[in-house]
Amino acid sequence: MITDQHLLEAGDPVAHPARVATRIDAVSGVREDAMFVRRGGHDLFCVLYRPLGSVRRTVIICRSFLGEAEMLYRFEVGAARAFAAMGYAAVRVHYRGTGHSHGDRSTATVNDMADDVKTAANVAAKMTQSESLAFIGIRAGTLVAATAVAESAGIPLALWEPVADGARYVPAFVRAQNALVLATEGSQRKTIAQVRQEIETKGCADALGFPIHRALYESLAACRLREILACAARPVLLVQVGMRDEWKAEHATLGNALAAAGSRVERALITGENPANWFVLPDVHSSGVLLESTARWLEGLRDNP
């Protein structure tokens, strides 16, 4: 069943869904509200997935950046639908100036994106009337999720193959894009040094078809997960996806640091997939295991609130 619903005023002066389209999946019993949420001067695109019955918890999924967000798009949608089928509400948002969302991405920082996520969380909490939240970040989206919950102790956070140090994200992205171009066209297009120089001189670099603005680049470079999450304890799920059956040093250090700061850290190690492929390929082979381990963790949160 599909209905169109226009909520003109939701009584929230800060953010409200301006235009909503709703569908209800008769088979899975999941309701999907695709909407533009008006906040400040721009509209954010969000999709809220929820069961028709009561909601166990609202999960906010924070996407990654640049080409990786495009490659993981379908995976995110599938994850949100799976959570809704399990009885959780899930909400996804396109950060300002990206995807379907309006806004100026040339000035958007990680903090701004965290604000967008909080806006989506508020709207979702109102629509589902469920105030218990959990945040999930994918790759660089973990930095956004962590920033969004940094000052709120106790809000559970799942980190899917986190980028522990934001300064390493753009170089890794540019390397992956170059590798793809090298494989298909036989030549490298742009080095990370050239990208850095372009950002410094022009304020924005063209990284093989993706704009990297100074605001994002510099705010990412200043983000470190263990520092962001050090000030408040919470339940944390740390998932590593990789080829080897051992923890990467950055993730092992992150897990230990969070545990030392008082967080209840659960770890899940998924092997057999190289997450570097997510920069350029749309398939996530380990999605089933990833969702299963996260669902177990969410279930555990109910037992240990």
Place this chain on the structure above:
Amino acid sequence: MMQTTDTPRVGPEIEKSHDTPVWVQSGPEALLGILTAPAGPRRCLTAVLVFPRVEKNGLHVALARSLGNAGFNVFRYDMRGSGESTGTEPELNFGRLHTDDVMAVVAELRRRGMDRVVLIGKCFGARTVLAAAGQLAGLKGVALISTNLLPPGMGTYDRNYFLPNPGMLVGLFDGRRRHAVLRALWAWARSTGRRMRWPFPGLHPVLLMHVRNAIRARVPLLFLYGTDDRFYVKFSRAMRGPLGKLLERGGDRAQVQVLEGGVYDPTTLAVQQRIVACLRSWVEHVMPADSED
């Protein structure tokens, strides 16, 4: 090759367009689309964007907003099995063109009063809109971006690379499976027959038929390629054969645009801007003279 209409330019009074999400039911699948409506004076023409996946750097969103700012309504939707729409990823293959989805989208737009429609498709989406064009009356134009002219099973309703497995023949003795096995064998025989009737590389006959139908129906056509596109070589070769003659017969209504760089995979922001500008200019050209509100 195209007749230039005296299109009044839309001035800077047009403010930002605004987007509305819309679900469209097509058979068992629900397709999510975004309807972009201009905030200022409107032109009575709606562009439907059919892109197979979330585009690099949101190129389809940039195109929708550019057309929206020029006064056109634009509807971009996620093809089944991609983006926000339902369906599974394997449905995005050349062996099955979901023209029914295009029909459902156009029907929904017409129900909302948007009768004058141009279709813009890329790659798999381009093949889909070209196939759908023959089934839609009153189309105002079809733009095909980086169309692959020679994928296996293209234009047919058979699965790609299907080969009968000797083991499956056992299914003929199983009452529950017999019907499915016979259907699969028939599909294989049909696709093999089509390949055998078409011994020359260059252009699939079904595609040629779709182009011919569009030209007969006097629908303006645009083929857009980039010099770096892998499909462009095949297209150039096909233009020296029957496709070239056919487009010549289309006269002013058939247009070919080739941009420097890659259009299939635009690896610079400058190419992306050129693609948007080229398509916007084409839409303004195909717009009927009486389309101003």
